[in-house]
Amino acid sequence: MNEKKEFGDFQTPDSLAIRAIALIDKLFENPDYVVEPTSGIGGFLGAAANYWNRTASYEGYEINNHYVEASRLRLAGLNVEVHHRDFFTEDWVSNLSKSDKPRVLVIGNPPWVTNSDLGQLGSSNLPKKTNFQGLRGLDARTGKANFDIAEWMLIRLIEALPSTGAIAMLCKTMTARKVLKHFWKTEGGRKDSHLFKIDAKAEFDVSVDACLFFTTGKKISDRAATVHAALDFESNQTRIGFIDGDLVSDIDSYEAYRHLDGGSSIYTWRSGIKHDASKVMEFTKKNGRLINGYGNEADIEDDYVFPLLKSSDLGNGRIAIRKSVLVTQRHTGDNTSEIKRKAPKTWAYLMEHADTLDARKSSIYQNRPRFCVFGIGSYSFSPWKVCISGLYKRISFVLVAPTDGRPVMVDDTCYSIPCCCKEEAELVYELLSSDVATAFLNSLIFTDSKRPITVDVLRRLSIVELARVLGRIDNLQKICQSYSEDDSGVDTQMSLLMEQELKYRTMRRS
Numbered sequence: 078m079n080e081k082k083e084f085g086d087f088q089t090p091d092s093l094a095i096r097a098i099a100l101i102d103k104l105f106e107n108p109d110y111v112v113e114p115t116s117g118i119g120g121f122l123g124a125a126a127n128y129w130n131r132t133a134s135y136e137g138y139e140i141n142n143h144y145v146e147a148s149r150l151r152l153a154g155l156n157v158e159v160h161h162r163d164f165f166t167e168d169w170v171s172n173l174s175k176s177d178k179p180r181v182l183v184i185g186n187p188p189w190v191t192n193s194d195l196g197q198l199g200s201s202n203l204p205k206k207t208n209f210q211g212l213r214g215l216d217a218r219t220g221k222a223n224f225d226i227a228e229w230m231l232i233r234l235i236e237a238l239p240s241t242g243a244i245a246m247l248c249k250t251m252t253a254r255k256v257l258k259h260f261w262k263t264e265g266g267r268k269d270s271h272l273f274k275i276d277a278k279a280e281f282d283v284s285v286d287a288c289l290f291f292t293t294g295k296k297i298s299d300r301a302a303t304v305h306a307a308l309d310f311e312s313n314q315t316r317i318g319f320i321d322g323d324l325v326s327d328i329d330s331y332e333a334y335r336h337l338d339g340g341s342s343i344y345t346w347r348s349g350i351k352h353d354a355s356k357v358m359e360f361t362k363k364n365g366r367l368i369n370g371y372g373n374e375a376d377i378e379d380d381y382v383f384p385l386l387k388s389s390d391l392g393n394g395r396i397a398i399r400k401s402v403l404v405t406q407r408h409t410g411d412n413t414s415e416i417k418r419k420a421p422k423t424w425a426y427l428m429e430h431a432d433t434l435d436a437r438k439s440s441i442y443q444n445r446p447r448f449c450v451f452g453i454g455s456y457s458f459s460p461w462k463v464c465i466s467g468l469y470k471r472i473s474f475v476l477v478a479p480t481d482g483r484p485v486m487v488d489d490t491c492y493s494i495p496c497c498c499k500e501e502a503e504l505v506y507e508l509l510s511s512d513v514a515t516a517f518l519n520s521l522i523f524t525d526s527k528r529p530i531t532v533d534v535l536r537r538l539s540i541v542e543l544a545r546v547l548g549r550i551d552n553l554q555k556i557c558q559s560y561s562e563d564d565s566g567v568d569t570q571m572s573l574l575m576e577q578e579l580k581y582r583t584m585r586r587s
C-alpha cells in the first residue's frame with residue numbers, strides 16, 4: 078500500500094480517460110503531439126491514440142518499469158512510444174518543444190501525494206528543491222510549505238509549454254487552483270483555463286475534491302478560470318480569478334458585492350484558544366464535577382476554568398455549553414507560576430500532567446512560560462462574542478453570551494469578534510448574518526479547502542460599510558461612541574476610526 082501511495086499509483090479508469098479526451102477535443106482540436114508525463118499503464122495514452130489516431134504522435138514517461146512494459150504491449154500499433162524515466166530528471170522544455178509539432182498536448186494524471194506524506198514514507202520521489210514556493214520560517218513550520226507533488230509537476234510543465242500547446246490533467250481541485258494562483262501571481266493569466274469537477278470517490282475511491290484541469294500555453298492579462306460542476310460544458314459554471322492580489326471563488330458575485338471589501342477599521346477578528354492538550358485542558362461537567370479527557374475528575378479551583386464552545390458546537394449551531402477549558406493566562410506573556418499561589422489545586426493538577434504539557438510539539442510553546450496557552454488576550458475575556466467555525470462550508474455566525482457570569486472561550490479553529498455588551502453583539506451578529514455579508518464571503522471562500530473560512534477572508538469584510546448598506550449605521554455609531562465614553566478617558570478611537578472609514582468609502586463611491 079505504501080508504494081501505491083508513494084507513487085500516487087491510482088490508475089485512471091479507461092471510461093474516465095475516454096470521456097476526458099472527448100472533452101479536451103472540444104477545447105483543443107487535432108493536437109499533433111500528445112505527451113503523458115506519468116503515463117502508468119497507459120489509460121490516457123490509449124484513449125488519446127484511439128481518438129486522434131495517426132493525426133498525432135504519442136509519448137509516455139513512467140518511472141515504474143512494469144507499467145512501461147505493460148503499456149508498450151497494450152498500446153502496440155498505436156504510434157505510441159513509452160519511456161522508462163523519472164519525471165524529476167527530465168528536461169520538459171526540450172520534451173515539449175518540437176519545431177515540426179507545435180500543437181503539443183500534455184495529458185494525464187500525476188501522483189496526488191503531498192511532500193509531507195512522502196517525508197513520512199521516507200520516499201525520495203520528490204523534486205530536489207522542495208521549498209519551491211520560497212516559504213520560510215513560520216509558514217514552512219506550520220505546513221504552508223506542504224504541497225502536492227502534482228502542483229510542482231504542473232507548474233514545471235506549464236512553464237515548459239510552448240504558447241501553441243495545451244495541458245489537461247486530473248488533479249485535486251485545490252492543486253489546480255494553487256497552480257493557477259502561482260501563474261496569476263507571477264506572470265498573468267493563461268488563455269482558456271478550465272476546471273471540470275469529477276467524482277473522485279466514484280472514479281478513484283478517494284474523498285477529495287478533484288477535477289480535470291485544462292489550460293493553454295498562451296499568456297494573457299485576464300486572470301480567470303471557468304469552474305464547471307461536472308465533466309461537461311452543460312453543467313453549472315462559475316468563474317474563479319485573481320483580483321487585487323487575492324483569489325476570488327466567484328468573480329461575478331464578488332463584483333456585485335465588492336463595495337464591502339477592504340477590511341474593518343473598528344473590529345478585529347480573533348482566533349480562539351490553542352493549547353494542544355485537550356485531554357488535560359478540557360473538561361466535561363458531570364454532576365457538578367470536572368472530568369478531563371482521561372475520564373478522571375479534576376479537583377481544581379474555578380478561577381482559571383471557563384466555558385468552552387468547540388468548532389463542532391458552532392458549526393452545528395449549538396450554544397448550550399458542554400465543555401470547559403483551563404485558561405492558564407490572560408495574556409500570552411503572563412507568568413504562569415503565579416497559579417501556584419493563587420490556585421494551588423490547579424497548579425497541582427498542571428504539575429500532575431506536566432509530562433504531557435511539556436511535550437507539546439509545536440514550536441510556539443518554546444521559550445514561553447510553562448503550561449502556557451496561545452490565542453489569548455484581553456479580547457478572549459470579552460463578555461459577548463460573535464463567533465464562527467473555520468471548518469464548515471456553510472457561513473453561519475453564532476451569538477455567544479456569557480455563561481454563569483463568565484466569558485465563553487472558543488477553540489483555535491474558530492474566529493470571533495469580541496463585544497462589550499449584548500446590544501453590540503446583537504447588532505454585529507445581525508450585520509454578519511445578513512444575506513449581503515453571506516454573499517460577499519461566499520464569493521471569496523473555497524468550500525473544498527480544509528479550512529474554508531479563514532481569518533484573512535473574514536478580515537476583508539467592512540462592518541462599517543455593511544452597517545451603511547443595511548441602514549444600521551446610526552446604531553453602530555452609537556455603540557462606538559459608548560466605547561469612548563465608557564473607557565474613563567481612554568478613548569478607544571472607535572468613533573474616529575468609523576468616521577474616517579465612512580469618509581473614505583464615500584470618496585471611493587464617488
Ligand SMILES: C[S@@+](CC[C@H](N)C(=O)[O-])C[C@H]1O[C@@H](n2cnc3c(N)ncnc32)[C@H](O)[C@@H]1O
Binds near residue numbers: 118140144162187202
Ligand atoms: C495517478 S497514477 C496515473 C497513471 C496514469 N497517468 C493514468 O492516468 O492512469 C500516477 C503515475 O505516476 C507514476 N509516477 C510516480 N512518480 C513518478 C516519477 N517520478 N516519474 C514518472 N512517473 C512517476 C506512477 O508510477 C503512476 O503510474
